[in-house]
Amino acid sequence: MAVQDDLKSFIERIERLTEEKKAVAVDIKEVYASAKSAGFDPKVLRQIVRLRAIPIGERQEQEQLLETYINNLGGL
Amino acid sequence: MAVQDDLKSFIERIERLTEEKKAVAVDIKEVYASAKSAGFDPKVLRQIVRLRAIPIGERQEQEQLLETYINNLGGL
Amino acid sequence: MAVQDDLKSFIERIERLTEEKKAVAVDIKEVYASAKSAGFDPKVLRQIVRLRAIPIGERQEQEQLLETYINNLGGL
Amino acid sequence: MAVQDDLKSFIERIERLTEEKKAVAVDIKEVYASAKSAGFDPKVLRQIVRLRAIPIGERQEQEQLLETYINNLGGL
DNA sequence: GATGCGCTTTAAATGC
DNA sequence: GCATTTAAAGCGCATC
Numbered sequence: 001m002a003v004q005d006d007l008k009s010f011i012e013r014i015e016r017l018t019e020e021k022k023a024v025a026v027d028i029k030e031v032y033a034s035a036k037s038a039g040f041d042p043k044v045l046r047q048i049v050r051l052r053a054i055p056i057g058e059r060q061e062q063e064q065l066l067e068t069y070i071n072n073l074g075g076l
Numbered sequence: 077m078a079v080q081d082d083l084k085s086f087i088e089r090i091e092r093l094t095e096e097k098k099a100v101a102v103d104i105k106e107v108y109a110s111a112k113s114a115g116f117d118p119k120v121l122r123q124i125v126r127l128r129a130i131p132i133g134e135r136q137e138q139e140q141l142l143e144t145y146i147n148n149l150g151g152l
Numbered sequence: 153m154a155v156q157d158d159l160k161s162f163i164e165r166i167e168r169l170t171e172e173k174k175a176v177a178v179d180i181k182e183v184y185a186s187a188k189s190a191g192f193d194p195k196v197l198r199q200i201v202r203l204r205a206i207p208i209g210e211r212q213e214q215e216q217l218l219e220t221y222i223n224n225l226g227g228l
Numbered sequence: 229m230a231v232q233d234d235l236k237s238f239i240e241r242i243e244r245l246t247e248e249k250k251a252v253a254v255d256i257k258e259v260y261a262s263a264k265s266a267g268f269d270p271k272v273l274r275q276i277v278r279l280r281a282i283p284i285g286e287r288q289e290q291e292q293l294l295e296t297y298i299n300n301l302g303g304l
Numbered sequence: 305g306a307t308g309c310g311c312t313t314t315a316a317a318t319g320c
Numbered sequence: 321g322c323a324t325t326t327a328a329a330g331c332g333c334a335t336c
Contacts, residue, residue, distance in 0.1 A: 007224050010111040014104055014125055021100040028093045029317095035086040043318080046327090047290075048297050049090055062275070069276050073160055076280055084301055101329090120217045122330080128228050141196045148235050152204050162263040166256055166277055173252040180245045185323095187238040198313095201242055253311085274310080 032042050051059075070076055112118050127135065146152055188194050203211065222228055260270050279287075 006111075006114055007116060007221060010107060010114070010116065010121065011124060011128075011225065013107050014121070015128070017100055017104045017107065018125070018129075021097055021104070024093055024097045024100065028090055028097070031086060031089050031093065035082075038082055038086070040083060040086065044293065044297065045086065045090070046317095047293060048087060048301075049094070050327095051294050052087070052091070065272065065275060066279050069272065073163070073276075076284060083297075087301070116221075117217060119331090120214065120221055123214075123218060124221055124225070124228070138196065138199075141193060142199060145192075145196055145200055145235060149200070149239065152200070158263075158266055159268060162259060162266070162268065162273065163276060163280070165259050166273070167280070169252055169256045169259065170277070170281075173249055173256070176245055176249045176252065180242055180249070183238060183241050183245065187234075190234055190238070192235060192238065197238065197242075200239060201246070204239070204243070205246075271309090 032045060035045055036042050108118050108121065111121055130138075184194050184197065187197055206214075260273060263273055264270050
């Protein structure tokens with residue numbers, strides 16, 4: 001019986017957390033909708049969020065790497 | 077200035093919610109890990125969660141259709 | 153100069169193969185579209201393809217495990 | 229009978245194309261392996277390929293957009 | 305054997 | 321609402 005209880009317990013915890021995750025996703029969606037109503041382009045908003053999520057150092061590092069290897073290739 | 081404040085506000089609300097969503101995703105991952113440690117196959121666990129999430133009617137409908145197609149093929 | 157040539161060569165071979173891969177992916181998509189036009193449910197088609205790709209032994213094994221877990225739960 | 233033939237035909241075409249796609253994927257993998265043997269860092273190679281895949285105009289466009297909105301936000 | 309990384313596939317969002 | 325394009329999740333591999 002113990003094992004059965006564990007299985008049910010695991011499943012239900014996952015389902016509960018999944019519900020939470022969905023709820024937050026809905027919230028995010030609503031914020032985008034509000035922003036759109038306020039005149040902001042959702043696509044651009046998403047891009048900003050995406051860019052801000054990348055550590056500034058990494059972004060610069062990638063740029064640097066690009067330069068180096070493009071030079072090795074003699075341009076893109 | 078008002079518009080900029082709104083933009084910042086929208087962005088920050090989205091980022092905060094995104095953090096929450098990620099945190100919940102991590103929690104879910106951990107539950108799967110615990111279940112695996114307890115001897116349950118994560119793949120099958122996911123399958124159960126997936127099946128339980130589908131409305132019973134739909135699930136039967138798909139099963140039925142699948143049967144039909146398999147019969148048309150003369151088996152898998 | 154030799155090393156740079158090698159780099160360029162590797163890159164270009166990868167890019168060429170990637171193009172091929174994309175082209176085949178497009179072909180697959182088109183077959184699904186044709187099948188849908190012919191009245192077949194793409195979702196179920198994908199399910200059949202997926203099932204046929206799994207070695208028969210494995211598929212039965214997973215089915216068995218799934219049954220076991222569902223029984224442990226007392227049904228879905 | 230016609231419908232059955234069509235179903236089988238669709239499935240088999242998909243499976244054949246999927247095989248092709250996998251084969252090309254293997255080829256790509258092998259090129260990366262060769263490049264690694266020749267002393268190139270696979271991770272960097274992948275990055276180059278990724279960057280070259282982005283149209284130069286788009287990349288500049290994205291940079292521009294970033295600048296504009298970062299300014300609106302008063303920095304990242 | 306575990307952890308991270310890349311690829312594939314599936315779900316969602318946008319535009320037509 | 322349908323199709324295309326983009327983001328997220330799941331899976332497998334390769335490394336340590």
